[in-house]
Amino acid sequence: MKACVLVAPKTYEVKDIEVPELKDGQVLLRVLTAAICVNDVRDYQGENKFSYPHIGGHEYCAVVEKIGPNVNENLIHVGDHVINYIIDDCGICDDCKHGHENICSEFMNGLNYNNPDGYSGFYGFAEYAVADARDLYVYPKETPSDVASLTEPLACVINSIQRxxxxxxxxxxxxxxxxxxxxxxxxxxxxxxxxxxxxxxxxxxxxxxxxxxxxxxxxxxxxxxxxxxxxxxxxxxxxxxxxxxxxxxxxxxxxxxxxxxxxxxxxxxxxxxxxxxxxxxxxxxxxxxxxTQNGTKESFRRAIDCISKGIVDLKPVISRTYAPEDIVEALDFAASPESYKVLIEFSK
Ligand SMILES: [Zn+2]
Ligand SMILES: [Zn+2]
CATH class of the missing domain: 3.40.50.720 (NAD(P)-binding Rossmann-like Domain)
Known part of the structure; x- marks a missing residue:
């Protein structure tokens, strides 16, 4: 599969890599559109800490391509349009137990930030990503993928507004x-x-x-x-x-x-x-x-409802869409003051 891999600060390579294997409870997602976050720009510029090689992109929407073992197939189907709750909440720490999964004390300790045996990151900047089925939200198929890819930033803002x-x-x-x-x-x-x-x-x-x-x-x-x-x-x-x-x-x-x-x-x-x-x-x-930091599980759900029901129109904050091969150009544009949201389209 095609992946935009950050191999060192300021060095992206568009590579062909293995599609990840599915474990218990996981699904394979085909990425539709990923949005560039200010954190992706900081990652590119070498300001954030994680292990290399790294596949960024935490703001993405996708289609369920394949279902792994022990996934509830009443709720998740091949072809569903989905968003992944990208906070790697442990479910065990005090923050998680008190319902503050968005600030889980462990969320930066998982493979998204440090993977000694492979790629760290969220995989939104790749053709395929793996997600735990329990982290998925199903989107109506009619919602365009450009606005759906902005669920995570809107979820962060809804968490802020509702505070x-x-x-x-x-x-x-x-x-x-x-x-x-x-x-x-x-x-x-x-x-x-x-x-x-x-x-x-x-x-x-x-x-x-x-x-x-x-x-x-x-x-x-x-x-x-x-x-x-x-x-x-x-x-x-x-x-x-x-x-x-x-x-x-x-x-x-x-x-x-x-x-x-x-x-x-x-x-x-x-x-x-x-x-x-x-x-x-x-x-x-x-x-x-x-x-407030991140979106909560609830604010993700509310963001999806706001976008898919047309309660908020996010089209005006989308500046440009790029092909994966042009990720460096896309990141440079995302870092400039003329741009708002910059997207990368992996598939339709
Ligand atoms: Zn973000
Ligand atoms: Zn936790």
Whole structure:
């Protein structure tokens, strides 16, 4: 099978490799479309840790090609369109037992990150991938594979949105107008909020407005916390989502949160420099500060429902689709500020 293999930092090879064997409870998936995540770009640039050779691509949709031993064939059939819950949750640790499988303490200890005997990775950047049947979600066949491949990022955003109690008429601030910021805009609008997006790049701000942002502000023009206070009668925003990796922006996110408001640190922070927080204000203003990582099993299901029922339209965040042979070009484009989601199509 064809696979895009990262053999060393900044070195991709498109190779012909063996189709993986199926073990108990597993199915073979033929990948339709894979989306490039910012983490795939970081993987390519050598910023993340895993064993080489590596086959990336955790945002993909696929067709069930073959069913292995001991799979419940009442629920999974050859030809089903599916999404794989890509968090390798152990099911045993305290986090899993408390229903927080998305932050399982073991999820980075499996073969996805370290495989001494073969390829590490999620296999979305290959023609075929193997999945545990219990991790699959079946998609309606009518859903186009380009939007279906965006289930994982939407699931992360739904997990973020549902962490906060957005109410009709609330002011919601989204810091950053990249793909994850735009997905927050789309979802927060569905909850009845006035959505304010802070974005430096005027073209990106215009796209945020097209996708529903009521107001966009430029954080370089003047102090962003003051701009939010001016727009909200001095109260700040009821709910703030930080989708940027910048530590100082995470600090501003907390500062611009209104009394009894919620601030979610959605993005991972790079470099992860500690920030200063006014603990006295958190106390007096009863502010909730939280974070979210990954999608939960439930938010994946909800993302599939939102996409397949047409509740959200993700077509506008898709910039371009590439062939597997052009993965390096695709990654370079994905890293540029002109692009949103960049896809790789493996089969139809
Ligand atoms: Zn991702
Ligand atoms: Zn676990």
């Amino acid at each position: 906060t109690p957005i109410k009709m008429g609330d002011d919601v601030v989204v810091l950053g107008g990249g793909v994850m910021g735009l997905l927050h805009v789309i979802c927060a609008k569905k909850q009845g909020a006035r959505v304010i997006v802070s974005e430096v790049n005027p073209e990106r701000a215009a796209v945020a407005r097209q996708l529903g942002a009521d107001v966009t502000i430029n954080p370089m023009e003047s102090d962003v916390v003051e701009q939010i206070k001016d727009l909200t009668n001095g109260r700040g925003a009821n709910v703030v989502f930080n989708t940027t990796a910048i530590p100082s922006v995470a600090a501003q996110a907390i500062e611009m949160t209104a009394k009894s408001g919620y601030c979610n640190i959605f993005s991972s922070i790079h470099p992860n420099k500690p920030i200063e927080v006014d603990a006295g204000r958190l106390h007096k203003a009863e502010i909730y500060v939280t974070g």
